[in-house]
Amino acid sequence: MERDVWDVIIAGGGPAGLSAALMLGRARRRVLVIDAGSPRNRFAAHMHGVLGQEGVAPGAFLERGRAEAAAYGVEFAAGTVELVERMPHGVRVIDSDGTLRFARALIAATGLRDELPDIPGLAERWGVTVLHCPYCHGWEVRDQHLGVLTTSPMGLHQAELVRQWSDRVTVFTAGLGDVASETEQRLRARGIRLEPAPVTEVLGEGTAIAAVRLGDGRDVPVDAIFTAGAPRPHEDFLAPLDLAREESPFGSFLAVDAMGRTSDERIWAVGNIANPAANVPLSIGAGSLAGAGVNAALVTWDFDAAVHDPTAWPQVAPADFWEERYAASDRVWSGRVNRVLADIAAGLAPGRALDLGCGEGADVVWLARHGWNATGIDISPTAIARATAAAETTGTAPGRARFLAADLAALPDGEYDLVSASFLHSPVALARDGILRRASALVAPGGHLLITSHAALPPWADASAHHQHRFLSPAEELAQLELDPQRWDVLHAETRTRETSGPDGVPATLDDVVVLVRRR
Numbered sequence: 001m002e003r004d005v006w007d008v009i010i011a012g013g014g015p016a017g018l019s020a021a022l023m024l025g026r027a028r029r030r031v032l033v034i035d036a037g038s039p040r041n042r043f044a045a046h047m048h049g050v051l052g053q054e055g056v057a058p059g060a061f062l063e064r065g066r067a068e069a070a071a072y073g074v075e076f077a078a079g080t081v082e083l084v085e086r087m088p089h090g091v092r093v094i095d096s097d098g099t100l101r102f103a104r105a106l107i108a109a110t111g112l113r114d115e116l117p118d119i120p121g122l123a124e125r126w127g128v129t130v131l132h133c134p135y136c137h138g139w140e141v142r143d144q145h146l147g148v149l150t151t152s153p154m155g156l157h158q159a160e161l162v163r164q165w166s167d168r169v170t171v172f173t174a175g176l177g178d179v180a181s182e183t184e185q186r187l188r189a190r191g192i193r194l195e196p197a198p199v200t201e202v203l204g205e206g207t208a209i210a211a212v213r214l215g216d217g218r219d220v221p222v223d224a225i226f227t228a229g230a231p232r233p234h235e236d237f238l239a240p241l242d243l244a245r246e247e248s249p250f251g252s253f254l255a256v257d258a259m260g261r262t263s264d265e266r267i268w269a270v271g272n273i274a275n276p277a278a279n280v281p282l283s284i285g286a287g288s289l290a291g292a293g294v295n296a297a298l299v300t301w302d303f304d305a306a307v308h309d310p311t312a313w314p315q316v317a318p319a320d321f322w323e324e325r326y327a328a329s330d331r332v333w334s335g336r337v338n339r340v341l342a343d344i345a346a347g348l349a350p351g352r353a354l355d356l357g358c359g360e361g362a363d364v365v366w367l368a369r370h371g372w373n374a375t376g377i378d379i380s381p382t383a384i385a386r387a388t389a390a391a392e393t394t395g396t397a398p399g400r401a402r403f404l405a406a407d408l409a410a411l412p413d414g415e416y417d418l419v420s421a422s423f424l425h426s427p428v429a430l431a432r433d434g435i436l437r438r439a440s441a442l443v444a445p446g447g448h449l450l451i452t453s454h455a456a457l458p459p460w461a462d463a464s465a466h467h468q469h470r471f472l473s474p475a476e477e478l479a480q481l482e483l484d485p486q487r488w489d490v491l492h493a494e495t496r497t498r499e500t501s502g503p504d505g506v507p508a509t510l511d512d513v514v515v516l517v518r519r520r
Contacts, residue, residue, distance in 0.1 A: 004099070004100065004101040004102060005101075005102045005103075006030050006031065006032045006101065006102070006103040006104070007024070007029040007030045007031060007103065007104050007105070007298060008020075008024055008029055008030075008031045008032075008103055008104065008105045008106070008107060008294055008298075009031075009032050009033075009034065009081075009091075009093050009101060009103040009105075009106050009107075010031065010032070010033045010034070010106075010107045010109055011034055011080075011081040011084075011093075011106065011107070011108050011109060011110050011237070012033075012034075012035055012108065012109035012110035012111060012234075012271070012273075013033045013034075013035030013037075013062065013066065013076065013109075014035075014039040014040070014062065014109060014111055014271060014283065015039075015061075015062075015065070015271065015280045015283040015284045015287065016109040016111075016270040016271025016272075016278075016283040016284065016286055016287035016290075017033055017035065017107065017109030017110075017270075017271070017287060018033070018062065018065035018066060018068075018069055018287065019065075019283070019284045019285075019286075019287030019288045019291065020107050020109065020268075020270060020287040020288070020290045020291035020294070021033050021069040021074045021287075021291070022065070022068055022069045022072065022074070022288075022291070023287075023288050023291025023292055023295065024074070024291045024294060024295055025069050025071075025072030025073050025074040026072050027291070027292075027295040028073075029294075029295060029298065030073070031069075031073070031074045031075065032074075032075050032076070032077060032101065032103075033066075033069070033074060033075070033076045033077070034076075034077045034078075034079055034080065034081050034093075034095055035076065035077075035078065035079075036078070036079060036080045036096075037078070039058060039062065039111065040111045040112060040113070040114070040272055041058045041127070041280070042058055042059070042127075043126050043127025043128070044058060044127040044128075044136070044137075045057060045127075045128070046058075047061060047136070047280055048135075048136050048137070048139065048140075049135050049136060049279065049280075049281070050279075050280045050281055051281065053280075061280075077095065077099075079095045079096040079097055079099075080095065080096045080110075080237075081093055081094070081095055081096075081108075081110070081237045082094050082095060082096055082237055083237050083240070084106055084237055084238055084240075084241060084267070085240065086241060086264065086266070087102065089104065089301075090102055090103050090104040090105065090266055091103055091105070091106045091266055091267065093106065104266070104298060104301070105266050105267070105268070105294050105297065105298065106266065106267050106268070107260070107267075107268045107269070107270060107287075107290055107291075107294060108235065108237075108238060108254075108262075108267065108268065108269040108270070108273055108274075109269075109270050109271045109273065109287065110233075110234035110235065110237075110273050111233070111234055111271055111272040111273055112231045112232055112233040112234060112272045112273060112276055113231075113232050113234065114126070114132065114228075114229030114230070114231060114232075115229050115230040115231075115232050116130075116227070116229040117149065117151060117175070117199075117227070117229075119149075119199055119200065119201065119202060120200075120201045120202065121201055121202030121203065121204070122149075122202050122225075122227070124207070125202065125204075125207045125209065125225075128207040129141075129204075129207055129208060129209045129223070129224045129225065130202070130209075130224070130225045130227065131224060131225065131226050131227075132226065132227065132228055132229065133279065134158070134161050134162050134164070134165055134226060135279070136279065137224075138161075138162070138164070138165035139165070141165065141166070141223065141224040142165045142166060143165075143166050143167075143168075144166055144168070144223035144224055145166070145168040145169075145170070145221060145222050145223045146162050146165070146166045146168065146169050146170070146222065146223065146224055146225070146226060147169075147170050147171075147172060147212060147220070147222035147224070147225040147226070148162055148169065148170070148171045148172065148225070148226050148227070149172050149175070149199055149212075149225055149226070149227035150171065150172060150173055150174075150175040150176050150227075151175045151227060151228055151229070151230065152175065152176075152228065153176065154228055154249060154250075155171070155173075155175060155176065155227075155228060156171075156176070156183060156187075158226055158227075158228060159171045159187060159192060160187070160190075162226050163190050163191075163192060167191055169191075169192045169193065170192070170193040170194075170195055170220060170222060171187060171192055171193070171194050171195070172195050172197075172198075172199050172212070172214075172220075173194055173195065173196050174196060174197065174198035174199065174215075179194065179196075195214065195220060197214035197215045197216045197218070198214065198215040199212045199213070199214060199215075200213050200214065200215050201213040202225065203219065209222055209223060209224060209225060212225070230251070231250050231251060231272070231276035233253060233254075233272065233273045233274075233276070234273060235254065235269075235273055238254075238267070238269075241264055241267070243255070243262045243263050243264055243267070243269075244262065244263035248276075250276045250277070251276075253273075253274055253275070253276065254269045254273065254274050256268070256269050256270075256274045258289070259289050259290060259292070259293030260274065260286055260289060260290035260293060261290075261293060261297075265297070268290045268293065268294055270283070270286040270287050270289075270290040271283040271286055271287065274286075316428045317428070318379060318426055318428050318429070318430045319379040319380070319407070321426070321427070321428045322378075322379055322380045322383070322426075323379070323380045323381065323382055325380075326360075326380045326382040326383045326386070327382045331360065331386070332359065332360065332383075333359050333360050333362065334362070335360065335362050335390070336362055337362050337363055337365075337366035338362070338363050338422040338423075338452060339498060340422070340450070340452045340496065340512060340514055341363050341366075341367075341420055341422055341450060341452065342366060344448075344450055344516060345366075345367060345370065345372070345418060345420075345450075346370070348417070348418060348448065349417075350367075350370065350371035350372045350373075350417075351372065351373070351416075351417030351418065351444075351447070352372070352373050352374075352375075352414070352415070352416045352417050352418075352444075353367050353372045353373065353374040353375065353416060353417065353418040353419070353420065354374075354375050354376075354377070354411070354412070354416040354418070354419045354420070354439070354442060355367070355374065355375070355376045355377070355420050355421075355422070356377060356408060356411075356419070356420065356421040356424060356435065356436075356439055357377075357378055357379075357408065357421060357422070357423075357424045358376025358377060358378050358383070358384075358387060358403065359378060359380075359383050359387070360383055360386045360387050360390060361376055361383075361384075361386065361387025361388070361390045361391060361401070361403060362390070363376070363420065363422060364376035364387065364391070364401050364403065365387070365390055365391050365394055365396055365401055367401075367418075368391065368396045368397065368400035368401035369394065369396055369397075369400075372400070372418070373399070373400055374400065374401050374402075375401075375402050375403070375404065375412060375416075376401070376402075376403045376404070377403070377404045377405075377406055377408065377411065377412065378403070378404075378405060379405070379406070379407060379408060380405065381405040383405075384403045384404065384405040387401075387403045388403050391403075408430075408435045409431065409434070409435065409438070411435075411438055411439060411442060414442065415442060415443070415444035415447070416442050416443060416444060416447060417443075417444055417446070417447040417448070418447060418448050418449075418450065419439050419440070419442055419443050419447070419448070419449050419450070420449075420450045420451075420452075421435075421436060421439065421450070421451050421452070421453075422452045423452060423453060423454060424436070424451075424453065425453065425454060425471075433480045436451065436480065436481060437480075437481060437482060440481055440483060440517075443519045444519065445519055445520065446518070446519065446520075447518070447519050448491075448516060448517065448518050448519075449481075449515075449516070449517050449518075449519070450514075450515070450516050451477060451513075451514075451515040451516075452512055452513070452514055452515075453471065453472065453477060453512065453513045454471055454510070454511075454512065454513070455471055455473075455495050455511035455512060455513045456471055456511055457471075458502070458508070458510060459502070459508050471513070472513065473495075473513065474493040474494055474495060474513050474514070474515060475493065477493070477513055477515050478490065478493050478515055478517075481515075481517070483517060486520075487519060487520050488517050488518065488519055488520065489517065489518045489520060490515075490516075490517050491516045491517060491518055492514050492515065492516040493514075493515050493516075494513075494514055495511050495512065495513055495514070496511070496512050496514050497509055497510070497511050497512075498510055498512060
């Protein structure tokens with residue numbers, strides 16, 4: 001389930017979605033793009049009017065965009081988003097194969113489909129000789145005999161535009177009904193021919209157009225047709241959220257602000273799903289703005305959580321936190337060996353030992369003084385310096401105890417007869433489970449892995465002042481190791497109670513989780 005939690009899920013991998021993904025990937029966000037591979041312009045062989053990408057095939061453009069986003073860690077999944085549900089701090093997303101995913105924010109960039117008039121021969125030529133945008137395709141059909149098939153009053157504007165690319169233009173006006181005399185006069189003033197009879201069929205070999213057949217039986221020669229299908233945004237997956245909408249000349253669309261944010265603070269909509277008139281450059285720009293806007297929102301939420309949420313991890317690197325803690329006092333720990341380690345190690349034949357998060361070295365020194373060749377590793381140089389001094393002052397045999405200041409993710413090579421981790425907890429985020437799994441791989445055959453951890457906060461600790469850490473049970477501690485039962489024996493997985501004294505000297509009891517496993 002961890003792999004299904006994302007900063008942002010982007011529904012749709014067209015120009016808008018990929019542009020947003022690129023911005024968010026560069027902002028170091030964990031981003032998933034769910035895409036069906038069916039962009040609106042897939043019917044066209046080439047894109048035009050896209051600066052720096054003039055004449056590039058839509059598929060090649062998207063392939064390059066995916067590669068650019070992937071270079072910044074953006075991931076992709078094939079399919080469609082079927083449902084989005086609001087959660088307390090984000091959204092739940094269900095895709096076409098039933099996979100559940102969670103995200104802190106969602107960008108809808110699923111575009112739209114063009115619903116064309118039901119005229120034989122029209123849809124088959126869409127994007128080739130049946131066109132919708134003169135800026136995208138006008139140059140390629142310049143000076144040819146162009147037809148404009150009107151479907152709404154917007155068709156009149158399209159007719160005037162098309163005249164810029166050819167002086168042979170025929171407008172089929174049946175989709176408008178009666179045309180006002182002043183409109184007819186305006187169009188005819190620039191040599192545009194009007195045909196009121198409905199178009200019943202588009203004629204020609206393959207994708208070429210020879211003529212259109214009218215309802216009265218006449219054939220009118222044209223070389224290409226411009227028309228506007230009814231825009232149908234791919235937005236059904238958002239319907240249960242009841243997002244605010246606004247009316248436009250193209251119909252009802254999601255209402256968004258300048259950054260693409262909808263009426264839900266966790267959801268953005270960009271590209272043709274929100275703006276049917278957006279071409280590729282506009283969609284790229286809208287996606288870029290939305291990506292920046294989503295990242296800004298995430299930044300705000302992160303800071304709000306850090307200030308107000310007592311369960312949030314402090315935003316400090318573990319190495320910095322622990323070095324500051326050790327450097328701030330003369331001694332952090334008691335200098336006494338961990339009793340569980342001493343009891344168990346006393347029953348083992350001495351060999352090579354590795355102690356993770358060794359702190360000021362008490363456990364390593366004890367092991368060395370009892371015949372072990374022991375290595376301690378800690379992320380604090382100050383702790384390691386104190387551990388080294390402790391080994392020298394206690395008369396530990398030279399070479400028996402050594403200490404390394406290093407990231408716990410970079411464990412020393414070799415095999416060890418005992419690998420131990422005593423109270424490897426941290427008030428700042430630490431990849432503890434990964435560290436312990438890597439450590440288990442260093443245990444020699446017949447060797448032991450010993451983990452001692454708190455079962456709960458000490459009774460004197462102020463839980464309200466710290467991250468509310470969830471301590472693992474013995475079974476959970478064991479499960480996190482992901483050990484192969486064919487290769488490991490579990491000797492202990494239990495909770496032990498011990499007597500101790502608090503900082504004020506008052507007697508108290510503590511519960512420790514003890515896990516001891518042996519490699520076969």
